Structures are given as C-alpha cells and as structure tokens.
Amino acid sequence: MGLNGKDMTSFMSDFVHECGGYAVIDGGFATELERHGADLNDPLWSAKCLLVSPHLVRRVHLDYLDAGANILITGSYQATIQGFEAKGLAREEAETLIRRSVELAREARDIYYDRCTKDSSDFVRDGRYWRRPILIAASVGSYGAYLSDGSEYTGDYGDAVTVETLKDLQRRRVKLLVDAGADIIAFETIPNKLDAQAYVELLGEEGIDIPAWLSFSCRDEGKVCSGESILECASIAESCKQVAAVGVNCTAPRFIHGLVSSISKVTSKPVLVYPNSGETYNAVTKKWSKTSGEVEEDFVSYVGKWREAGASIFGGCCRTTPNTIKGIIKALSGKAPGDNDNLKFQETAHKF
Ligand SMILES: C[S+](C)CC[C@H](N)C(=O)O
Numbered sequence: 001m002g003l004n005g006k007d008m009t010s011f012m013s014d015f016v017h018e019c020g021g022y023a024v025i026d027g028g029f030a031t032e033l034e035r036h037g038a039d040l041n042d043p044l045w046s047a048k049c050l051l052v053s054p055h056l057v058r059r060v061h062l063d064y065l066d067a068g069a070n071i072l073i074t075g076s077y078q079a080t081i082q083g084f085e086a087k088g089l090a091r092e093e094a095e096t097l098i099r100r101s102v103e104l105a106r107e108a109r110d111i112y113y114d115r116c117t118k119d120s121s122d123f124v125r126d127g128r129y130w131r132r133p134i135l136i137a138a139s140v141g142s143y144g145a146y147l148s149d150g151s152e153y154t155g156d157y158g159d160a161v162t163v164e165t166l167k168d169l170q171r172r173r174v175k176l177l178v179d180a181g182a183d184i185i186a187f188e189t190i191p192n193k194l195d196a197q198a199y200v201e202l203l204g205e206e207g208i209d210i211p212a213w214l215s216f217s218c219r220d221e222g223k224v225c226s227g228e229s230i231l232e233c234a235s236i237a238e239s240c241k242q243v244a245a246v247g248v249n250c251t252a253p254r255f256i257h258g259l260v261s262s263i264s265k266v267t268s269k270p271v272l273v274y275p276n277s278g279e280t281y282n283a284v285t286k287k288w289s290k291t292s293g294e295v296e297e298d299f300v301s302y303v304g305k306w307r308e309a310g311a312s313i314f315g316g317c318c319r320t321t322p323n324t325i326k327g328i329i330k331a332l333s334g335k336a337p338g339d340n341d342n343l344k345f346q347e348t349a350h351k352f
C-alpha cells in the first residue's frame with residue numbers, strides 16, 4: 001500500500017530519526033563492482049552486471065551492509081529499457097533486468113538480516129530484538145547517464161532535448177522500480193534544472209506512491225554541473241511533496257560544505273550528501289584520474305563540517321568504498337561499526 005503525500009514528505013526525516021539522528025548511505029556501487037573484478041567499459045556501465053554478473057551486484061550490496069550502511073542504492077543507475085534494447089535485448093528482458101536491480105538489493109537486505117538473527121549477539125538489546133533500519137533506494141541516473149558520454153558532469157544535452165524527452169526516457173523505468181518493491185527513488189547525479197523539472201513532473205503525472213530524493217552533481221560550491229544555481233535546483237525539489245530529501249552526490253568533497261549551506265536555506269527536507277573522491281572522470285576511457293593541482297583532504301575529515309552545515313544523510317559516490325563508509329560512521333559516532341556501544345546508532349528502532 002502506498003503512502004499519502006504527507007507521509008512521503010516526512011519519510012526521510014522519520015527514517016533519520018529512526019536511525020538515531022543521521023543515516024548512512026552506501027558508497028560507490030560501480031567502484032565496488034570494479035574492485036571485485038568487473039569490467040565496466042561499456043555503454044551500460046554498472047548496469048552491465050545486472051546482465052552478466054548479478055551475484056556480484058548482491059555481493060556489493062552485502063559489502064556495504066557489512067560496512068554499516070542504512071541505505072542501499074540499487075544497480076539501476078544506467079539501466080534503461082533503451083540501453084538494454086541497444087544491446088539486442090527484447091523489451092521484456094530489459095524490464096526484467098530493471099526490476100531485478102531492486103530484487104537483488106532486497107535479497108541482500110534479507111540475507112543480512114537473516115545472518116544478524118543467527119549471529120544474534122549484536123542483535124539482542126535489553127532482552128529485545130532490534131535491527132538496523134535499512135532502505136532500498138532505486139537509482140535513476142539522469143539523461144546524461146543514459147547517454148554514456150559523461151554529460152551527467154556537464155548538464156549539456158543540446159537544444160533538442162526537452163522535459164518531455166527526459167520524462168519519456170524515465171517513465172516506464174521508474175514504474176518498474178517502484179513495482180519491484182523499492183522504498184524510495186534516488187534520482188541522482190542530476191546535472192541541470194531540466195532533469196530536476198522532469199522528475200518532479202513525472203512523480204505527479206504517474207501517481208508514484210513511494211517517495212523520491214533528488215541529488216545533484218555540482219561543479220563548485222554554488223552551481224550544479226550545468227552552471228545553474230543549486231538554490232534554484234533545490235527549490236524545484238522543495239516544491240514537490242513527494243520529494244523526501246534533497247542533496248548532492250558525485251561531487252568533489254571540497255565543494256560540499258558550501259552546497260549544503262545553500263541547500264539548507266531553501267529546504268526543510270533532510271539534506272543528503274554522498275560525494276565522490278574528488279577525481280575526474282573520463283567518459284571515453286571510463287577511468288578516473290587525480291585532478292591535477294588539487295589535493296583532496298581525507299574525505300572522512302569533512303563529515304563533521306557537513307553535519308554542522310545541516311546535512312543528516314551521508315555516504316559516498318564514485319571511487320569511495322566500504323572503508324569510506326566505515327570511516328563516515330566512525331566520524332559520526334566516534335566508534336567503528338561492530339562496537340557494542342554503537343548500537344544506539346547502528347541498531348535502533350525496528351522491533352520485531
Ligand atoms: C557517474 S559516471 C562515472 C557513470 C558512467 C557514465 N555515464 C558513462 O557511461 O561513461
């Protein structure tokens with residue numbers, strides 16, 4: 001059964017509360033697939049693994065649950081019907097793979113909970129059963145992600161692309177992700193206002209009955225990748241009651257503090273951040289390289305500042321790993337996952 005508008009708006013603030021004041025997203029999904037040996041030099045990028053190595057997708061989700069994440073982002077970032085059809089798959093097969101992305105994350109969550117129940121020393125508290133709240137966020141990469149030319153970092157789609165073009169790409173895909181049992185839609189790495197506008201319209205037009213978040217890729221402390229203002233983009237998200245959180249992902253850590261401060265000025269929704277490592281992506285070679293002349297401070301050392309600026313949901317994007325997530329949790333809680341005292345943060349809320 002779906003949520004009503006009011007519940008959708010408060011869905012993530014309720015979840016953050018349930019988690020103990022802040023929630024932790026996973027880290028780079030594609031990055032962890034590559035660490036397990038996947039070759040993602042393909043127009044489908046990480047979505048290739050839904051087709052050729054679904055066991056690895058489940059494995060990566062489990063890696064992030066073991067690291068302590070409260071939110072798993074599915075492997076559907078670049079999984080589109082059109083993208084799979086271009087590979088020669090039938091429409092039905094494409095739709096099955098898109099649904100499968102959510103099912104694999106749900107399976108990982110079930111395996112994780114099952115394992116926790118069996119190894120219950122971390123699971124029983126004051127004689128009662130508790131389990132860490134875990135959400136499945138269905139990734140919807142932007143139109144630029146589908147193009148597979150790195151334009152999620154420029155926001156430049158050319159004049160021929162309209163809001164209708166973007167909605168047509170995403171419409172069926174979003175419904176499949178919802179029907180497969182996602183808890184929330186993660187519209188992510190959004191580089192411009194056009195994409196944001198399309199998502200907000202789509203949520204209303206299609207009567208999507210689960211909440212969504214909108215997360216932008218940004219070029220500096222004040223602008224999304226297209227050069228448009230983060231304030232204007234965040235305001236589009238703020239205007240939609242189905243949007244339960246707004247924030248920034250796949251952006252260099254050094255810009256996040258300023259971006260969170262700006263976003264916090266125009267929204268009462270929870271602000272989420274899951275930056276990348278600060279490296280630069282080459283869409284031709286599909287490889288990352290260190291940005292010349294820039295030295296990133298340790299990602300984790302920024303986390304406290306992001307929290308002070310108003311963020312309450314934290315994770316990592318490209319080139320971050322389960323270790324990054326463990327570091328984030330340590331920075332926020334002062335303890336590593338697995339420490340018993342950490343139950344306040346890690347194991348709150350859900351009572352069987
Ligand atoms: C977030 S980027 C690194 C994803 C990959 C890109 N859309 C590509 O296909 O090259």
Ligand SMILES: N[C@@H](CCS)C(=O)O
Nearest residue numbers: 028029030077189250
């Ligand atoms: N959820 C995607 C985002 C890419 S920017 C991933 O982590 O691979």
Ligand SMILES: [Zn+2]
Nearest residue numbers: 250276317318
């Ligand atoms: Zn990323």
